[in-house]
Structures are given as C-alpha cells and as structure tokens.
Amino acid sequence: MARIPDAFIDDLLARTDIVEVVGSRVPLKRQGREYSARCPFHDERSPSFTVSPTKQFYHCFGCGAHGTAISFLMNYDRLEFLDAVEELAKRAGMEVPRDTRQRNESGESRDLYGAVDAAARYFQQQLRESSKARAYLERRGVDADNQARFGIGYAPDGWEGLKSALGTDERRLALLEKVGLFSRNDAGRVYDKFRDRVMFPIHDRRGRVIAFGGRVLEKDDGPKYLNSPETPLFHKGRELYGLWQVRQAHAKIPRLVVVEGYMDVVALFQYGVNTAVATLGTATTPDHAELLFRNAADVYFCFDGDRAGRGAAWKALESVLPRMRDGRQAFFLFLPEGEDPDTIVRKEGAAGFDARLATATPLSEFFYAELSKDVNLAGMEGKARLAERAKPLLAGIPDGAFRDLMLQRLTELTGVGRREEAAAPARPAPSMRPARGGAPAPKRSLVRTAIALLLQKPTLAEAIEPPYLFGALRQPGIPLLVELVQLAKSRPGITTGAVLEHFAEREEGAALQKLALQAFPGDEAGWRAEIVDALAQLDRQVRAQRVEELQARIREAGSASLSDAEKTELRDLLTSK
Numbered sequence: 135m136a137r138i139p140d141a142f143i144d145d146l147l148a149r150t151d152i153v154e155v156v157g158s159r160v161p162l163k164r165q166g167r168e169y170s171a172r173c174p175f176h177d178e179r180s181p182s183f184t185v186s187p188t189k190q191f192y193h194c195f196g197c198g199a200h201g202t203a204i205s206f207l208m209n210y211d212r213l214e215f216l217d218a219v220e221e222l223a224k225r226a227g228m229e230v231p232r233d234t235r236q237r238n239e240s241g242e243s244r245d246l247y248g249a250v251d252a253a254a255r256y257f258q259q260q261l262r263e264s265s266k267a268r269a270y271l272e273r274r275g276v277d278a279d280n281q282a283r284f285g286i287g288y289a290p291d292g293w294e295g296l297k298s299a300l301g302t303d304e305r306r307l308a309l310l311e312k313v314g315l316f317s318r319n320d321a322g323r324v325y326d327k328f329r330d331r332v333m334f335p336i337h338d339r340r341g342r343v344i345a346f347g348g349r350v351l352e353k354d355d356g357p358k359y360l361n362s363p364e365t366p367l368f369h370k371g372r373e374l375y376g377l378w379q380v381r382q383a384h385a386k387i388p389r390l391v392v393v394e395g396y397m398d399v400v401a402l403f404q405y406g407v408n409t410a411v412a413t414l415g416t417a418t419t420p421d422h423a424e425l426l427f428r429n430a431a432d433v434y435f436c437f438d439g440d441r442a443g444r445g446a447a448w449k450a451l452e453s454v455l456p457r458m459r460d461g462r463q464a465f466f467l468f469l470p471e472g473e474d475p476d477t478i479v480r481k482e483g484a485a486g487f488d489a490r491l492a493t494a495t496p497l498s499e500f501f502y503a504e505l506s507k508d509v510n511l512a513g514m515e516g517k518a519r520l521a522e523r524a525k526p527l528l529a530g531i532p533d534g535a536f537r538d539l540m541l542q543r544l545t546e547l548t549g550v551g552r553r554e555e556a557a558a559p560a561r562p563a564p565s566m567r568p569a570r571g572g573a574p575a576p577k578r579s580l581v582r583t584a585i586a587l588l589l590q591k592p593t594l595a596e597a598i599e600p601p602y603l604f605g606a607l608r609q610p611g612i613p614l615l616v617e618l619v620q621l622a623k624s625r626p627g628i629t630t631g632a633v634l635e636h637f638a639e640r641e642e643g644a645a646l647q648k649l650a651l652q653a654f655p656g657d658e659a660g661w662r663a664e665i666v667d668a669l670a671q672l673d674r675q676v677r678a679q680r681v682e683e684l685q686a687r688i689r690e691a692g693s694a695s696l697s698d699a700e701k702t703e704l705r706d707l708l709t710s711k
Contacts (some may be wrong), residue, residue, distance in 0.1 A: 138234050160210075182195040184507045189650060313362070314365045392426065401476040419454075433464050459536075466494060
C-alpha cells in the first residue's frame with residue numbers, strides 16, 4: 135500500500151485536537167492537564183483511559199490501547215487507515231493528496247465502487263425520464279431537494295435496462311454482477327436484479343454508494359422492498375441507511391432514531407426530523423448497536439406496536455444491552471396499529487413526532503415489562519422465574535452505574551440479590567493507581583532521560599546540533615536516541631503521538647509508550663536545559679570511552695601501535711579532561 139507522506143500526517147495531527155475527536159465519542163472528564171474516561175476498548179468500572187492534549191495521544195492503563203487520533207478512529211469507528219485520515223482531514227479542512235488516495239485503493243476495489251456509482255447515476259437518470267416514478271415520489275411528498283440528498287433513482291421496468299446501458303463488455307458485466315446488480319437464472323441467463331422500483335442508494339461512512347434498496351411503486355408488485363445481496367462492498371449487518379446524510383446534517387449528532395424502512399427515513403428528513411436511520415432489511419445486530427452508539431449517546435428505536443414490532447424491539451434490546459456503558463441511553467417508541475413514521479410525521483409534523491419520542495419507553499422499563507409479561511410477581515415462583523430470565527442478560531451489561539441500577543431493580547421486584555450482597559465479602563479498597571499525568575519516573579540513566587524528554591516535547595531536538603558525538607557511545611539506547619533526534623529534526627512540529635505511531639510496529643514501541651506516559655516537572659525551558667546537559671555529559675563519556683580505547687592499545691601493544699594522529703588525539707583528550 136502506498137504511504138501518505140509523513141509531512142501530511144504530521145500536519146494533520148498537529149491540526150487535530152485529539153480531545154475533541156475522542157470526546158465526541160467517549161465522555162471525557164478533565165483531570166489536571168489530561169482527560170480521563172472509562173476505556174471504550176474494554177469493560178471496566180473505574181476510569182483508566184487517558185487522553186493527553188499536549189502529547190496528542192491516548193493510553194489505557196488497563197488494556198494497553200494507545201495511539202493518535204488516527205488509530206483511535208481506526209479502532210473505535212472501525213475505519214481503514216485511509217478512511218481515518220480522510221475523516222480527520224475533512225474536519226481540519228485539508229485535502230488528502232489525490233494520487234495517494236488512488237494508490238491506496240486497490241484496482242479491483244476502485245472498479246467495484248466505480249460500477250456501483252455508475253449504476254446510481256443510471257438510476258437517477260431513469261428517474262428524470264420516468265413520469266410514473268416521479269409521480270410516486272410527488273404523491274409521497276418527497277421534493278427535489280430530498281431526492282437529491284438521498285440520490286434517489288428509478289430502475290425501469292425491463293429485464294436488461296441496466297445491463298444494456300452499462301454492461302458494455304464482459305469485464306464490466308462481471309463487476310456489475312459482483313456488486314449484486316444482476317441475477318442469474320438456472321439456465322445461466324443474466325438479467326437486471328432491480329426492475330420497476332424506486333431506488334435508494336446505500337452509502338458507506340465515506341459517502342460512497344455501496345448497495346441499493348428498491349421499493350415497488352404498487353403494493354401488489356412483488357416484495358415491498360428488495361435489497362442488494364452481501365457483496366465485497368456491502369455487509370447489511372454493519373450498515374445503516376441514512377447515517378451518511380445524518381452525519382452531513384450535524385457536527386455532533388444529538389440522537390439517532392432507528393426506523394424500519396427507507397421511505398420512513400426519507401419522510402422524516404422531509405419534515406425536518408434529520409436524525410433517522412434504518413437497518414437494511416434485517417434485525418438490529420450488535421454491529422448496528424455499536425455503530426449507533428458511536429455516533430450518538432441517545433438512541434430511539436421506533437417500531438410498530440404489533441407483535442412483530444415488539445419482537446423486533448426485543449432483538450434490538452438484546453444487541454444494545456451489552457453496549458450500555460454509562461452515559462448511553464436507549465428508548466423504545468411503539469406506534470399505533472396501521473401507522474409508521476412516514477404516516478405519523480405527515481399527520482403530526484416534526485413537533486408531533488418529537489412529542490411522541492419524548493414519551494418513549496426507557497430500555498430499563500421495556501426490559502422488565504417484557505420479561506414479566508407472563509409472570510405472577512405476587513408469588514415466589516414468579517419472582518424466581520423473572521430472576522432466572524433476567525440474570526444472564528444483566529450479566530452482559532458493562533460494569534457501571536447502569537448495571538448496578540438494573541440489578542437493584544431486579545432485587546426490588548424479586549428480592550433476589552439481597553442475601554448474596556449481605557453474604558459477599560467486602561470488596562478490597564481499590565489500589566492506588568499512579569496519577570493520570572503519568573507514572574512516577576524511576577531513576578533514569580542519561581540516555582533514558584534524553585529519550586524521555588524528547589518524547590515529552592519532540593521540539594527539544596531543535597536545541598541539539600550535529601555532529602552528534604554521543605552517537606559513538608557504546609551504550610544501550612544510543613542508536614534509538616540518535617534516531618529520535620533525527621526524526622524530530624527532519625519532521626518539525628511532530629507530536630508525541632506521531633512519534634509513537636512511527637515506532638508502533640517496532641520492538642522499541644512498548645518501551646517508548648511507557649516513557650511517554652511519565653510526567654516531567656518544570657516547563658519547556660527547564661526541559662531544554664536538562665536535555666542539553668544530559669547530552670553534554672554523554673559527549674564527555676564518549677571522550678572518556680575514546681581515551682580508554684587508545685590507552686588499552688598502548689597497554690597491549692605499546693605506544694608504537696598508535697599513529698602520530700592518534701597520539702595527538704590522546705594527548706588532546708587527556709589535556710581537555
């Protein structure tokens with residue numbers, strides 16, 4: 135894979151506030167000069183995750199996760215490296231070098247995206263030419279702006295409309311089939327998968343079209359919705375329809391409303407509710423739940439009030455429950471029979487729909503109401519049955535206040551838990567963790583001190599002028615120190631996080647990470663004086679090392695073993711000493 139230029143990455147990280155990036159996804163609390171939170175990468179009760187605005191990196195003392203804003207997006211949002219860079223570049227108003235983007239995408243991947251995009255443009259053109267499809271959208275109240283926002287199109291009624299327009303050669307036909315736009319019958323005949331349907335493009339997190347959903351214009355014309363199959367670009371259990379449009383509408387998404395159909399999302403946007411997304415013809419998956427919470431702390435699931443709707447809501451609850459870290463909330467809104475978000479928002483407008491959301495059932499209430507439906511809580515047997523049903527589900531909730539309160543509610547309903555709490559041994563007091571500003575520094579050698587100072591403030595390298603005499607010293611860490619100095623001088627403005635990223639895949643990476651966490655007293659001027667003094671002492675050790683080398687040769691082979699230049703060098707070294 136082609137590399138993005140180091141200078142671009144350094145500039146990008148310098149313009150990126152890692153506290154802002156992490157804080158928009160994880161609730162951070164200021165502690166001194168740093169910020170802390172419960173780690174988003176493993177379940178824990180007390181905060182061990184820190185973010186340093188000065189060093190521009192994060193670190194978890196519990197699981198060891200660490201890195202820059204780029205690696206955070208890769209791990210938290212599950213983005214590829216290039217996608218994470220593009221996400222940060224967009225926030226910073228920067229443009230990733232075009233040739234780099236092209237080289238970083240494989241040829242086949244680029245061709246597959248190109249094929250889907252060509253199909254999207256074909257469907258949009260067909261919509262402009264179809265009075266029937268335009269009349270359908272007008273009847274549903276979808277105006278031209280909203281059609282453009284979602285890229286809505288139309289697949290004409292015919293077996294080979296798309297195939298004839300785009301399948302100009304065997305290679306293009308193969309690409310279109312690979313992205314799920316064709317079907318093949320038992321005889322091997324290939325034909326258009328979508329026919330006489332309004333087409334809803336599905337976008338990925340970078341805004342690229344990756345698949346389609348097609349809706350019939352008339353109720354009796356086959357399945358109401360037809361979705362693209364799983365392809366190399368599209369995995370329906372990981373994508374949410376409308377999320378790209380929601381993210382374009384909000385710098386920080388206040389909430390997400392999960393509905394069932396494409397038209398529900400489009401209609402809600404049409405009437406001003408621009409936080410709606412839909413699962414793609416499947417139940418809410420764990421990946422969906424994680425994606426929802428990574429974009430908003432409050433999630434509302436909006437379903438029909440019938441048996442099927444409540445069943446879908448329970449499946450959503452099962453996916454959400456293990457992801458209910460403190461600060462996250464989930465609600466369930468059940469609509470009257472025969473209604474859906476599309477019809478409700480047309481009758482009641484955005485204000486009416488918002489009023490319904492305000493009455494939505496909290497997850498905790500829905501959880502115990504569903505589990506208690508056929509249980510008689512007046513008797514011991516019923517209480518035992520509820521406890522038996524609830525405990526395995528509650529065990530999956532991450533440690534924290536929400537889990538404690540859910541267990542407390544179970545105790546209130548059943549009495550189960552009181553005896554266990556009384557009999558449980560007292561928890562030992564939590565061990566004192568080093569201050570989040572960093573671990574207390576052990577006594578350091580001069581080399582370790584110089585490396586730690588450079589990690590604390592890479593710009594200190596500006597005070598170190600070549601030649602680097604200390605580079606000749608035969609001591610552990612000297613080659614690494616020289617490399618650090620050269621790295622910092624060759625990439626002015628490089629941050630601590632970027633330095634750690636540079637060494638992330640090397641064996642020195644773990645040791646550097648620990649050193650970077652240590653806090654140094656004083657300020658930059660003091661650190662500059664300290665590193666200059668440490669390197670001066672190392673230079674003196676180099677001279678002493680050279681004296682010892684020359685004197686050892688004299689002891690072994692006599693003074694004649696030294697050249698005249700070496701004798702002069704030894705004399706000068708002894709004089710200066």
